[in-house]
Amino acid sequence: MLQHTPQGELFPEALSQAIKEKFYWVDEDYTGTKRLFFENAGGSFTLKQAEQDYVHMERIGDCPERTSKTADYLNSVIDKGINDVRCMLNAKGGSVITMLTASQVIYEMTRVAAENLPGKNIVTTALEHPSAYDSAKYYAEKTNREFRVAKTNPETGGVDVDEVVGLVDEDTCFLSVIYASNISGSILDIEQIVAKARAKKPDLYIIVDAVQHVPHGLVDLQKTPVDAINFAPYKFCGLRGLGVGWVSDRFASLPHHKLAAKPAGEWELGSPAPAQYAGVSAIVDHVCWIGEQFEKKNMRREAFALGMEKIAQHERALMQHLLEGTPELPGLRHMDGVEVFLDYPDLSTRDFIVACAIKGLECAEAVEKYAEMDVTVYERVASSLYSKRMLDSFGLEGTLRISPFHCHTVEDVDQFLRITAELIKKQK
Numbered sequence: 001m002l003q004h005t006p007q008g009e010l011f012p013e014a015l016s017q018a019i020k021e022k023f024y025w026v027d028e029d030y031t032g033t034k035r036l037f038f039e040n041a042g043g044s045f046t047l048k049q050a051e052q053d054y055v056h057m058e059r060i061g062d063c064p065e066r067t068s069k070t071a072d073y074l075n076s077v078i079d080k081g082i083n084d085v086r087c088m089l090n091a092k093g094g095s096v097i098t099m100l101t102a103s104q105v106i107y108e109m110t111r112v113a114a115e116n117l118p119g120k121n122i123v124t125t126a127l128e129h130p131s132a133y134d135s136a137k138y139y140a141e142k143t144n145r146e147f148r149v150a151k152t153n154p155e156t157g158g159v160d161v162d163e164v165v166g167l168v169d170e171d172t173c174f175l176s177v178i179y180a181s182n183i184s185g186s187i188l189d190i191e192q193i194v195a196k197a198r199a200k201k202p203d204l205y206i207i208v209d210a211v212q213h214v215p216h217g218l219v220d221l222q223k224t225p226v227d228a229i230n231f232a233p234y235k236f237c238g239l240r241g242l243g244v245g246w247v248s249d250r251f252a253s254l255p256h257h258k259l260a261a262k263p264a265g266e267w268e269l270g271s272p273a274p275a276q277y278a279g280v281s282a283i284v285d286h287v288c289w290i291g292e293q294f295e296k297k298n299m300r301r302e303a304f305a306l307g308m309e310k311i312a313q314h315e316r317a318l319m320q321h322l323l324e325g326t327p328e329l330p331g332l333r334h335m336d337g338v339e340v341f342l343d344y345p346d347l348s349t350r351d352f353i354v355a356c357a358i359k360g361l362e363c364a365e366a367v368e369k370y371a372e373m374d375v376t377v378y379e380r381v382a383s384s385l386y387s388k389r390m391l392d393s394f395g396l397e398g399t400l401r402i403s404p405f406h407c408h409t410v411e412d413v414d415q416f417l418r419i420t421a422e423l424i425k426k427q428k
Protein backbone atom coordinates (compact mmCIF):
# COMPACT_ATOMS: atom_id res chain seq x y z
CA MET A 1 0.00 0.00 0.00
CA LEU A 2 1.22 3.48 -0.87
CA GLN A 3 0.86 4.92 2.61
CA HIS A 4 3.44 2.47 3.95
CA THR A 5 6.21 3.83 1.72
CA PRO A 6 8.14 5.88 4.28
CA GLN A 7 9.89 8.09 1.76
CA GLY A 8 6.82 8.88 -0.36
CA GLU A 9 6.50 9.46 -4.08
CA LEU A 10 6.71 12.70 -6.05
CA PHE A 11 3.98 13.86 -8.42
CA PRO A 12 4.97 13.47 -12.08
CA GLU A 13 6.71 16.70 -13.12
CA ALA A 14 3.98 17.94 -15.50
CA LEU A 15 1.35 17.47 -12.78
CA SER A 16 3.53 19.28 -10.25
CA GLN A 17 3.75 22.29 -12.57
CA ALA A 18 0.02 22.18 -13.29
CA ILE A 19 -0.70 22.15 -9.53
CA LYS A 20 1.53 25.18 -8.97
CA GLU A 21 -0.38 27.08 -11.64
CA LYS A 22 -3.61 26.59 -9.71
CA PHE A 23 -2.40 28.73 -6.79
CA TYR A 24 -1.77 32.42 -6.33
CA TRP A 25 1.73 33.69 -5.59
CA VAL A 26 3.73 30.52 -5.06
CA ASP A 27 7.08 31.62 -6.50
CA GLU A 28 6.53 35.38 -6.21
CA ASP A 29 4.65 37.26 -3.53
CA TYR A 30 1.90 39.81 -4.17
CA THR A 31 4.49 42.54 -4.85
CA GLY A 32 6.19 40.44 -7.52
CA THR A 33 9.20 39.62 -5.30
CA LYS A 34 10.66 36.14 -5.83
CA ARG A 35 10.16 34.03 -2.75
CA LEU A 36 10.01 30.64 -1.09
CA PHE A 37 7.01 30.44 1.22
CA PHE A 38 7.64 27.56 3.63
CA GLU A 39 5.12 28.72 6.25
CA ASN A 40 2.04 26.77 5.28
CA ALA A 41 1.31 25.64 8.84
CA GLY A 42 0.42 29.29 9.51
CA GLY A 43 -1.78 29.83 6.46
CA SER A 44 -1.45 28.18 3.09
CA PHE A 45 -1.36 29.28 -0.54
CA THR A 46 -4.77 30.17 -1.94
CA LEU A 47 -6.35 28.25 -4.79
CA LYS A 48 -7.31 30.63 -7.59
CA GLN A 49 -10.58 28.74 -8.05
CA ALA A 50 -11.52 29.05 -4.35
CA GLU A 51 -11.12 32.81 -4.49
CA GLN A 52 -12.92 33.12 -7.84
CA ASP A 53 -15.87 30.99 -6.71
CA TYR A 54 -16.04 32.94 -3.46
CA VAL A 55 -16.11 36.28 -5.30
CA HIS A 56 -18.74 35.01 -7.76
CA MET A 57 -21.03 33.93 -4.93
CA GLU A 58 -20.46 37.12 -2.94
CA ARG A 59 -21.65 39.16 -5.92
CA ILE A 60 -25.10 37.66 -5.45
CA GLY A 61 -26.74 39.55 -2.64
CA ASP A 62 -29.99 37.55 -2.50
CA CYS A 63 -31.11 35.75 0.62
CA PRO A 64 -30.90 31.95 0.29
CA GLU A 65 -33.91 31.59 2.59
CA ARG A 66 -36.42 32.45 -0.17
CA THR A 67 -38.23 30.53 -2.91
CA SER A 68 -36.70 32.27 -5.95
CA LYS A 69 -34.56 30.58 -8.61
CA THR A 70 -31.55 32.48 -7.27
CA ALA A 71 -32.28 31.18 -3.78
CA ASP A 72 -32.45 27.63 -5.23
CA TYR A 73 -29.04 28.19 -6.78
CA LEU A 74 -27.59 29.56 -3.54
CA ASN A 75 -29.02 26.61 -1.61
CA SER A 76 -27.55 24.15 -4.08
CA VAL A 77 -24.12 25.72 -3.45
CA ILE A 78 -24.63 25.48 0.33
CA ASP A 79 -25.78 21.84 0.08
CA LYS A 80 -22.79 20.98 -2.09
CA GLY A 81 -20.46 22.63 0.45
CA ILE A 82 -22.02 20.70 3.34
CA ASN A 83 -21.75 17.42 1.40
CA ASP A 84 -18.16 18.29 0.59
CA VAL A 85 -17.34 18.73 4.29
CA ARG A 86 -18.74 15.21 4.78
CA CYS A 87 -16.75 14.01 1.75
CA MET A 88 -13.49 15.39 3.21
CA LEU A 89 -14.03 13.60 6.50
CA ASN A 90 -15.95 10.55 5.20
CA ALA A 91 -18.67 11.54 7.67
CA LYS A 92 -22.11 9.94 7.55
CA GLY A 93 -24.99 12.01 8.92
CA GLY A 94 -24.18 14.41 11.75
CA SER A 95 -24.19 18.20 11.47
CA VAL A 96 -21.80 20.75 10.03
CA ILE A 97 -20.85 23.85 12.01
CA THR A 98 -19.38 27.03 10.51
CA MET A 99 -17.91 29.95 12.42
CA LEU A 100 -15.30 32.61 11.77
CA THR A 101 -12.39 30.50 13.06
CA ALA A 102 -11.55 26.90 13.94
CA SER A 103 -10.84 28.12 17.49
CA GLN A 104 -14.43 29.32 17.89
CA VAL A 105 -15.70 25.97 16.63
CA ILE A 106 -13.68 23.92 19.12
CA TYR A 107 -14.58 26.24 22.01
CA GLU A 108 -18.25 25.74 21.18
CA MET A 109 -17.96 21.97 20.83
CA THR A 110 -16.05 21.80 24.13
CA ARG A 111 -18.64 23.98 25.90
CA VAL A 112 -21.53 21.80 24.73
CA ALA A 113 -19.74 18.60 25.73
CA ALA A 114 -18.76 19.92 29.19
CA GLU A 115 -22.17 21.40 29.96
CA ASN A 116 -24.20 18.38 28.91
CA LEU A 117 -22.23 15.18 29.43
CA PRO A 118 -21.86 13.43 32.78
CA GLY A 119 -18.47 12.52 34.23
CA LYS A 120 -15.85 13.57 36.75
CA ASN A 121 -12.81 14.25 34.54
CA ILE A 122 -11.88 15.76 31.18
CA VAL A 123 -8.89 14.33 29.32
CA THR A 124 -6.65 16.11 26.83
CA THR A 125 -2.95 16.24 25.87
CA ALA A 126 -0.06 18.66 26.34
CA LEU A 127 0.27 18.86 22.56
CA GLU A 128 -3.02 20.66 21.93
CA HIS A 129 -3.32 24.03 20.28
CA PRO A 130 -4.44 26.58 22.93
CA SER A 131 -7.96 26.66 21.44
CA ALA A 132 -8.52 23.00 22.42
CA TYR A 133 -6.39 22.98 25.59
CA ASP A 134 -7.62 26.24 27.07
CA SER A 135 -11.27 25.52 26.31
CA ALA A 136 -11.01 22.05 27.91
CA LYS A 137 -9.28 23.56 30.97
CA TYR A 138 -11.72 26.46 31.22
CA TYR A 139 -14.78 24.20 31.11
CA ALA A 140 -13.19 21.62 33.41
CA GLU A 141 -12.75 24.38 36.01
CA LYS A 142 -16.18 25.86 35.34
CA THR A 143 -17.97 22.50 35.68
CA ASN A 144 -15.79 21.20 38.54
CA ARG A 145 -14.12 18.36 36.68
CA GLU A 146 -10.62 17.02 37.17
CA PHE A 147 -8.43 18.16 34.24
CA ARG A 148 -6.12 15.38 33.00
CA VAL A 149 -3.30 16.04 30.54
CA ALA A 150 -1.42 13.32 28.66
CA LYS A 151 2.35 13.85 28.33
CA THR A 152 4.08 14.26 24.98
CA ASN A 153 6.83 12.00 23.73
CA PRO A 154 9.95 14.20 23.40
CA GLU A 155 11.52 11.72 20.97
CA THR A 156 8.73 11.80 18.39
CA GLY A 157 7.04 15.13 19.06
CA GLY A 158 3.75 13.25 19.42
CA VAL A 159 1.71 11.69 22.21
CA ASP A 160 1.77 7.91 22.68
CA VAL A 161 -1.55 6.07 22.54
CA ASP A 162 -1.18 4.59 26.02
CA GLU A 163 -0.43 8.00 27.57
CA VAL A 164 -3.84 9.21 26.41
CA VAL A 165 -5.77 6.02 27.02
CA GLY A 166 -4.22 5.64 30.49
CA LEU A 167 -6.03 8.78 31.61
CA VAL A 168 -9.47 7.70 30.37
CA ASP A 169 -11.79 5.86 32.74
CA GLU A 170 -15.51 5.26 33.30
CA ASP A 171 -15.82 8.76 34.74
CA THR A 172 -14.35 10.60 31.75
CA CYS A 173 -16.72 13.28 30.52
CA PHE A 174 -14.95 13.59 27.16
CA LEU A 175 -11.55 13.27 25.54
CA SER A 176 -10.18 16.12 23.43
CA VAL A 177 -7.16 15.16 21.34
CA ILE A 178 -5.20 16.74 18.49
CA TYR A 179 -4.82 14.79 15.21
CA ALA A 180 -1.37 16.14 14.35
CA SER A 181 0.87 18.77 15.90
CA ASN A 182 1.32 22.13 14.19
CA ILE A 183 4.74 22.39 15.88
CA SER A 184 6.35 18.97 15.41
CA GLY A 185 4.18 17.63 12.55
CA SER A 186 3.77 14.37 14.48
CA ILE A 187 0.52 12.51 13.64
CA LEU A 188 -1.17 10.81 16.57
CA ASP A 189 -2.54 7.30 16.10
CA ILE A 190 -6.15 8.43 16.40
CA GLU A 191 -7.51 5.08 15.22
CA GLN A 192 -5.83 3.28 18.13
CA ILE A 193 -6.67 6.04 20.59
CA VAL A 194 -10.37 5.85 19.69
CA ALA A 195 -10.44 2.04 19.78
CA LYS A 196 -8.57 1.69 23.08
CA ALA A 197 -10.29 4.59 24.83
CA ARG A 198 -13.73 3.22 23.85
CA ALA A 199 -12.66 -0.24 25.05
CA LYS A 200 -12.42 1.40 28.47
CA LYS A 201 -15.56 3.54 28.12
CA PRO A 202 -17.68 2.41 25.16
CA ASP A 203 -19.84 5.55 24.95
CA LEU A 204 -16.91 7.99 25.36
CA TYR A 205 -17.35 11.29 23.50
CA ILE A 206 -14.21 12.30 21.59
CA ILE A 207 -13.37 15.74 20.17
CA VAL A 208 -10.52 16.05 17.65
CA ASP A 209 -8.65 19.16 16.48
CA ALA A 210 -7.75 18.27 12.90
CA VAL A 211 -6.69 21.77 11.78
CA GLN A 212 -3.08 20.73 11.14
CA HIS A 213 -3.74 17.29 9.68
CA VAL A 214 -6.66 17.78 7.27
CA PRO A 215 -4.55 19.53 4.59
CA HIS A 216 -1.83 16.86 4.67
CA GLY A 217 -3.43 13.47 5.27
CA LEU A 218 -6.67 11.61 4.80
CA VAL A 219 -9.22 11.69 7.62
CA ASP A 220 -11.72 8.82 7.61
CA LEU A 221 -14.38 9.06 10.27
CA GLN A 222 -15.55 5.55 9.41
CA LYS A 223 -12.20 4.33 10.76
CA THR A 224 -11.89 6.93 13.51
CA PRO A 225 -15.49 7.45 14.65
CA VAL A 226 -15.11 10.53 16.83
CA ASP A 227 -17.98 12.83 17.82
CA ALA A 228 -16.61 16.22 16.93
CA ILE A 229 -13.84 17.43 14.63
CA ASN A 230 -12.74 20.75 13.18
CA PHE A 231 -10.53 22.19 10.45
CA ALA A 232 -9.67 25.55 8.87
CA PRO A 233 -9.96 26.00 5.07
CA TYR A 234 -7.29 28.74 5.08
CA LYS A 235 -4.70 26.12 6.06
CA PHE A 236 -5.86 24.00 3.11
CA CYS A 237 -5.70 26.11 -0.07
CA GLY A 238 -8.89 27.95 0.94
CA LEU A 239 -9.94 31.26 2.38
CA ARG A 240 -9.67 32.94 5.77
CA GLY A 241 -12.77 33.82 7.75
CA LEU A 242 -14.11 30.29 8.14
CA GLY A 243 -13.67 27.53 10.70
CA VAL A 244 -15.53 24.28 10.02
CA GLY A 245 -16.70 21.59 12.42
CA TRP A 246 -18.63 18.35 12.08
CA VAL A 247 -20.47 16.67 14.97
CA SER A 248 -21.99 13.17 15.12
CA ASP A 249 -25.77 12.71 15.39
CA ARG A 250 -25.59 12.05 19.14
CA PHE A 251 -23.38 15.10 19.71
CA ALA A 252 -25.54 17.26 17.41
CA SER A 253 -28.62 16.54 19.50
CA LEU A 254 -27.02 17.73 22.77
CA PRO A 255 -28.55 21.04 23.91
CA HIS A 256 -26.83 23.89 22.06
CA HIS A 257 -27.47 27.41 20.78
CA LYS A 258 -30.08 27.33 18.02
CA LEU A 259 -33.35 28.91 17.06
CA ALA A 260 -36.01 27.02 19.03
CA ALA A 261 -38.13 26.08 16.01
CA LYS A 262 -35.22 24.63 14.01
CA PRO A 263 -34.63 20.83 13.97
CA ALA A 264 -32.79 19.33 16.97
CA GLY A 265 -29.59 18.66 15.01
CA GLU A 266 -29.30 22.13 13.43
CA TRP A 267 -26.04 23.86 14.40
CA GLU A 268 -26.00 26.75 11.95
CA LEU A 269 -27.22 29.96 13.57
CA GLY A 270 -28.17 32.88 11.34
CA SER A 271 -27.85 33.62 7.62
CA PRO A 272 -25.72 31.08 5.78
CA ALA A 273 -22.83 32.34 3.59
CA PRO A 274 -22.93 30.50 0.23
CA ALA A 275 -19.55 31.98 -0.78
CA GLN A 276 -17.81 30.22 2.11
CA TYR A 277 -19.34 26.88 1.10
CA ALA A 278 -18.26 27.48 -2.51
CA GLY A 279 -14.70 27.98 -1.21
CA VAL A 280 -14.84 24.60 0.58
CA SER A 281 -16.12 22.86 -2.56
CA ALA A 282 -13.25 24.36 -4.57
CA ILE A 283 -10.77 22.66 -2.19
CA VAL A 284 -12.52 19.31 -2.60
CA ASP A 285 -12.63 19.79 -6.41
CA HIS A 286 -8.88 20.44 -6.38
CA VAL A 287 -8.02 17.30 -4.39
CA CYS A 288 -10.40 15.17 -6.51
CA TRP A 289 -8.77 16.58 -9.64
CA ILE A 290 -5.35 15.46 -8.35
CA GLY A 291 -6.77 11.97 -7.62
CA GLU A 292 -8.26 11.78 -11.11
CA GLN A 293 -4.91 12.50 -12.74
CA PHE A 294 -4.01 9.01 -11.53
CA GLU A 295 -7.27 7.07 -11.81
CA LYS A 296 -10.88 7.87 -12.69
CA LYS A 297 -13.20 7.22 -9.75
CA ASN A 298 -17.00 7.01 -9.70
CA MET A 299 -17.49 8.42 -6.22
CA ARG A 300 -16.32 11.90 -5.15
CA ARG A 301 -15.02 10.54 -1.83
CA GLU A 302 -12.91 7.93 -3.66
CA ALA A 303 -11.35 10.59 -5.88
CA PHE A 304 -10.77 12.80 -2.82
CA ALA A 305 -9.17 9.91 -0.88
CA LEU A 306 -6.84 9.13 -3.77
CA GLY A 307 -5.97 12.82 -4.18
CA MET A 308 -5.13 13.12 -0.46
CA GLU A 309 -3.03 9.98 -0.58
CA LYS A 310 -1.08 11.40 -3.53
CA ILE A 311 -0.65 14.74 -1.73
CA ALA A 312 0.65 12.94 1.37
CA GLN A 313 3.03 10.89 -0.80
CA HIS A 314 4.38 13.96 -2.60
CA GLU A 315 4.86 15.90 0.62
CA ARG A 316 6.60 12.91 2.21
CA ALA A 317 9.01 12.61 -0.74
CA LEU A 318 9.78 16.34 -0.48
CA MET A 319 10.32 15.99 3.29
CA GLN A 320 12.71 13.09 2.68
CA HIS A 321 14.58 15.28 0.18
CA LEU A 322 14.66 18.23 2.59
CA LEU A 323 16.12 16.02 5.32
CA GLU A 324 18.46 13.86 3.25
CA GLY A 325 19.32 15.96 0.17
CA THR A 326 21.87 14.51 -2.28
CA PRO A 327 25.64 13.94 -2.08
CA GLU A 328 26.13 17.32 -3.87
CA LEU A 329 23.55 19.19 -1.82
CA PRO A 330 23.25 17.73 1.70
CA GLY A 331 19.88 17.78 3.41
CA LEU A 332 19.17 19.38 6.79
CA ARG A 333 20.12 16.19 8.65
CA HIS A 334 23.59 16.34 7.14
CA MET A 335 24.40 20.05 7.39
CA ASP A 336 26.95 20.86 10.09
CA GLY A 337 25.28 24.10 11.06
CA VAL A 338 21.76 22.67 11.42
CA GLU A 339 20.17 20.74 14.24
CA VAL A 340 16.98 18.87 13.35
CA PHE A 341 14.63 18.22 16.27
CA LEU A 342 12.02 15.53 16.90
CA ASP A 343 13.36 13.60 13.93
CA TYR A 344 13.19 9.89 13.16
CA PRO A 345 13.35 7.80 9.97
CA ASP A 346 9.66 6.88 9.46
CA LEU A 347 8.10 9.89 7.77
CA SER A 348 4.69 8.24 7.39
CA THR A 349 3.70 9.39 10.89
CA ARG A 350 4.55 13.04 10.25
CA ASP A 351 2.84 15.87 8.40
CA PHE A 352 5.15 18.02 6.30
CA ILE A 353 6.74 20.06 9.09
CA VAL A 354 10.43 20.09 9.99
CA ALA A 355 11.48 21.55 13.34
CA CYS A 356 15.12 22.64 13.39
CA ALA A 357 17.61 25.33 14.41
CA ILE A 358 20.60 27.04 12.81
CA LYS A 359 23.47 26.62 15.26
CA GLY A 360 24.60 29.91 16.78
CA LEU A 361 21.44 31.78 15.75
CA GLU A 362 18.37 32.50 17.84
CA CYS A 363 15.29 31.22 16.03
CA ALA A 364 13.89 34.73 15.53
CA GLU A 365 17.24 35.87 14.09
CA ALA A 366 17.29 32.91 11.72
CA VAL A 367 13.77 33.78 10.53
CA GLU A 368 15.00 37.31 9.76
CA LYS A 369 18.07 36.03 7.92
CA TYR A 370 15.87 33.74 5.82
CA ALA A 371 13.52 36.68 5.14
CA GLU A 372 16.49 38.74 3.87
CA MET A 373 16.98 35.93 1.36
CA ASP A 374 13.27 35.98 0.42
CA VAL A 375 12.41 32.81 2.32
CA THR A 376 9.46 32.73 4.71
CA VAL A 377 9.71 30.33 7.66
CA TYR A 378 8.50 30.79 11.22
CA GLU A 379 9.90 30.44 14.71
CA ARG A 380 8.07 28.59 17.47
CA VAL A 381 9.51 29.90 20.73
CA ALA A 382 8.72 29.40 24.39
CA SER A 383 7.84 33.08 24.81
CA SER A 384 4.78 32.56 22.56
CA LEU A 385 1.51 31.48 24.12
CA TYR A 386 0.97 29.38 21.00
CA SER A 387 4.08 27.26 21.58
CA LYS A 388 5.28 27.37 25.20
CA ARG A 389 3.49 24.34 26.64
CA MET A 390 4.43 22.08 23.73
CA LEU A 391 8.07 23.21 23.57
CA ASP A 392 8.48 22.86 27.34
CA SER A 393 7.13 19.33 27.07
CA PHE A 394 9.78 18.50 24.45
CA GLY A 395 12.54 20.19 26.48
CA LEU A 396 13.13 22.71 23.66
CA GLU A 397 13.50 26.48 23.96
CA GLY A 398 12.50 27.10 20.39
CA THR A 399 12.53 25.79 16.85
CA LEU A 400 12.37 27.03 13.32
CA ARG A 401 9.28 25.60 11.69
CA ILE A 402 9.71 24.71 8.03
CA SER A 403 6.34 23.91 6.48
CA PRO A 404 6.19 23.66 2.66
CA PHE A 405 3.07 22.56 0.74
CA HIS A 406 2.03 20.06 -1.93
CA CYS A 407 2.42 22.67 -4.70
CA HIS A 408 6.16 22.81 -4.01
CA THR A 409 8.72 20.89 -6.04
CA VAL A 410 12.14 19.30 -5.56
CA GLU A 411 13.65 22.44 -7.14
CA ASP A 412 12.03 24.55 -4.41
CA VAL A 413 13.49 22.30 -1.72
CA ASP A 414 16.90 22.42 -3.41
CA GLN A 415 16.72 26.20 -3.45
CA PHE A 416 15.91 26.18 0.28
CA LEU A 417 18.87 23.89 0.97
CA ARG A 418 21.22 26.12 -1.05
CA ILE A 419 20.02 29.20 0.85
CA THR A 420 20.43 27.39 4.17
CA ALA A 421 23.99 26.37 3.25
CA GLU A 422 24.74 30.02 2.34
CA LEU A 423 23.23 31.25 5.60
CA ILE A 424 25.42 28.83 7.58
CA LYS A 425 28.52 29.90 5.62
CA LYS A 426 27.83 33.55 6.48
CA GLN A 427 27.65 32.55 10.17
CA LYS A 428 31.15 31.09 10.24
Ligand SMILES: Cc1ncc(COP(=O)(O)O)c(C=O)c1O
Binds near residue numbers: 042102
Ligand atom coordinates in the same frame (compact mmCIF):
# COMPACT_ATOMS: atom_id res chain seq x y z
C1 LIG B 1 -3.58 22.57 15.27
C2 LIG B 1 -4.33 23.87 15.26
N1 LIG B 1 -5.52 23.93 15.86
C3 LIG B 1 -6.26 25.06 15.88
C4 LIG B 1 -5.82 26.20 15.26
C5 LIG B 1 -6.66 27.44 15.34
O1 LIG B 1 -7.09 27.84 14.08
P1 LIG B 1 -7.74 29.30 13.93
O2 LIG B 1 -6.65 30.28 14.15
O3 LIG B 1 -8.29 29.31 12.55
O4 LIG B 1 -8.80 29.42 14.93
C6 LIG B 1 -4.56 26.20 14.63
C7 LIG B 1 -4.02 27.42 14.02
O5 LIG B 1 -2.85 27.60 13.83
C8 LIG B 1 -3.81 24.99 14.61
O6 LIG B 1 -2.62 24.91 14.00
